[in-house]
Amino acid sequence: MDTDMSVSSAVILAAGEGKRLRPLTKYRPKPMLPAATKPILEHVFDQLIDAGISELVVVVGYRHERVQSHFGSTYRNVPVTYVFQEKQLGTGHALLLAESEVDGTSVVINGDQLVDSRIISDAVGEHDSAATATMALLQRSNVEPYGGVLIDEDGIVTKITENPRDGHDYHLNAGVYVLEPAAFDAVRAVESQIGEHSLLDGLSKLVDEGEIVHGAVSEGLWVDATYPWDLLDVSSALFDTGVVNGNSKIVGHETTTVHDTAVISEPVLIDRDCVVGPGAVVGPYVCLGENTTIGSNAVLERSVVDNDTTIGANATVVDCVTGTGVEIGPGSTIPGGPGDVRVGDTVYEDEALGALLADRVVDRGGVDYVPGALVGPETDIQTGTTVRGTLAGGTEVRS
């Protein structure tokens, strides 16, 4: 951690929905989806503050009330300012909306990906007065699904490209930038393009014009959820790297009640106001959000259970992601992956997903899930149904 950090403000980009995370994003943007038991964005704030940032400027857009109500005007005593991007016209447009809220050099960061403070500190540490911008980079074997960056032997960026496929030795763009005011000007200069524009277009322009853009190669933790079931891997990564402590002797919080006969297998994280009933088996790799209820003798393993969800007695829940306010009825069985997940016309084979239940799905009990099931929000699943494949939201389903 760099405590002498000279950069004090950060712009966090959190306006986009994150469409590939549907159906979990019906009522909240991707940055508010849970990583362990708190929103991805809250982890981003934590890491920024740990890296020495003392002013947070958040660009919000899609379902912005969820962000604003969660964080309010301060987070960990650091002031939070909101900038509203009415239409999601890209990261460049978002950045320029936030420009008036920051002075001098600032950190700019994606609000929907998990990074640890080392990546932020590495980028700030690498940045110097000669550079107009610095990008945090990671060495990854598979850069193709993400943003790729080429650097020369001095660490100067020579090329920025999306989804690189040309076989060069690309670094992965971690979505963490240190920008001088001139970098904002470069983003503005490419704004004339119609439709969305990315802040990366601005950085590419700097590179093309011979301005110095540093690449700061970091070894810090970086995890992104591309698809909703990736939230399971994200939470597992947080446990395995120690970003969240899943081995606390005192599980959860003093307002959480765990029955004496319940079995808790670490790593596990149980938030406030939860109830774990007699004989329930919770863990390993289970995250219970605030105010969740686990019925007696229910069994949970490798699952992310979001706030206010209730899991009925004798239910089995493995490799499951839930939204908020979900009810899994008594005796229902989510047996765990692997399963084939269908999104639109694409089938993702052998994903480690038991089932994904979006916000306020109600399962009336005795429901069997075929691995890979995706259930849309507010779906009402009648007792005894077998759920397979993808169910649209707001419907009633019976066998």
Place this chain on the structure above:
Amino acid sequence: MCGIIGYAGTQANRPVLEVLSNGLSRLEYRGYDSAGIAVAPEVSVYKRKGELEDLEETLPDAPVDALAGIGHTRWSTHGPPSDENAHPHTDCEDRVAVVHNGIIENYRELRDELEEVGHIFDSETDTEVVPHLIEAALEQGADPGSAFRQAIERLEGSYAVAAVFRGREEVYATRYQSPLVLGLDEDGALLASDVPAFLEYTDEVVYLEDGQFATIRPSGIEVRDQLGALVDVSVETVDWDPEDAGKSGYDHYMLKEIYEQPRSIRECLRGRPQPFEESVSIEELEDLPRPAEMHFVACGTSYHASLYATRLFRERGVRATAFLASEYDVETVPVDEETLVVGVTQSGETADTLRALRTANGVGARTLAVTNVVGSSAARETDHTMYIRAGPEIGVAATKTFATQQAALAMLSSALTGECSREFVESLRALPDQIQSILDDSRAEEIAEEYVHADAYFFIGRGYSAPVALEGALKMKEITYRHAEGFAAGELKHGPLALVTERTPVFALVNGDSNAEKMLGNVTEVEARGAPVVAVTDDPGFVETHADHVLSVPDTHWRFFPILANVQLQLLAYWVANRLGRSIDKPRNLAKSVTVE
């Protein structure tokens, strides 16, 4: 109604004018028809009718050489809003400047007496007698501290008063039945009508008691009792986040506070429902026995929460009655030691409610305050206190505090009677997400748009929903300035139906589990008169053929339907007011905390 701020500190660290202006902006919700500031040791006064921005224009740009000062936002009780009537007020020679919150009942006599001996008054306020009384005492040779005390001793009524004197780098203050808190800071000391005014500087506070006198100086505070003896005060730490007073990206505090309700309810519930025992326990009330009889005393929105509470208690066999605090009188309402008198007041400073509680105390009744403000007068003066834990509410129109009052009172009814069920506990715990689901998906904005030009708005409900019909109408009146009335639905045909036309939308609270058929009858009554009907319901299928629109809420235990339905009505009032361009957070003629009777 008014708000007071005071500060004494070292100029180098914290300019006095800046502290006072910031404090006033935090107090603005208490009253805002005029504002003013006075600083010492020169006793320079800056004051203006209008909003705080108007005052800020009159303040000098250059830093003033001052170490102590007082400020005031005024909500008129004596004399209309004007530059002259704005506080601070001074004596004839500008040796002392005074700010005051409350009402001086004997100001007429005092003013006549002072004018007779040659004092010239500039304003029509009751307050102005105070600086002239101080001046008279100074002329008799008293030092500032004694002169202040002698002047206060002449006052009858309720007051929180602060004064600065020429040549003195300190602020003198006292209170009697009006709120005043002190704050301790490394660089000085502060005082204010309530904590958020100075929370950005310190969270170390001292609650001044009635009749105590305080002097605040850059070096600290000194508190003396009525007889002049030094008081050993206890310093408390408040845990409110100062920036909670920010709008956090919302256009209005009211909307922010509506959206904060899931979180506020979480806080309100925390640790209270006992899922394994299927009961509710309220830690701070463990020694409170089941009452034989209960009187709820409250005003405005809190009164509506009290009406809801009485039904909960009555249903569980406790004789419970709600009274408007201003109408509560133990001489006409029998009260004894067996009676539990519950004051429901968000601020804990509502003058009418405090008076009613004091009266009840006086005849030996046990008293309980249900309030949001730790250390408030209601909390300190009653035998028991239950906190609703809503967090600071800045919008004048109560929203999240009503939701948490309802939830708190529902829990109280279970805790005191021991009557509970698994379903009740589960329904309580489901509230945060159910409110969130309403906020996620409400159609209130489009319905508000359709009826923004209505002649009037009527709200009807039965049983548990009747108080929410009243509250829905109150919210609409407060922030839209349009005519709105709430009725118990059965009363419609006994009069109000005459007002119903095709230009008066009727908002009907229809709970599928209770009185649904009767409500449907009332809905058809207004439907037959051509009035648009908007049903707020947990059972859309039941009413949709009779309603022009439906605002739906999740299915819940019927006792909690009103908590959910009210959220839709809050949003409705907000969006109508927003469309009309009203001053939503500070509606005309209203103040947040009503500290005069």
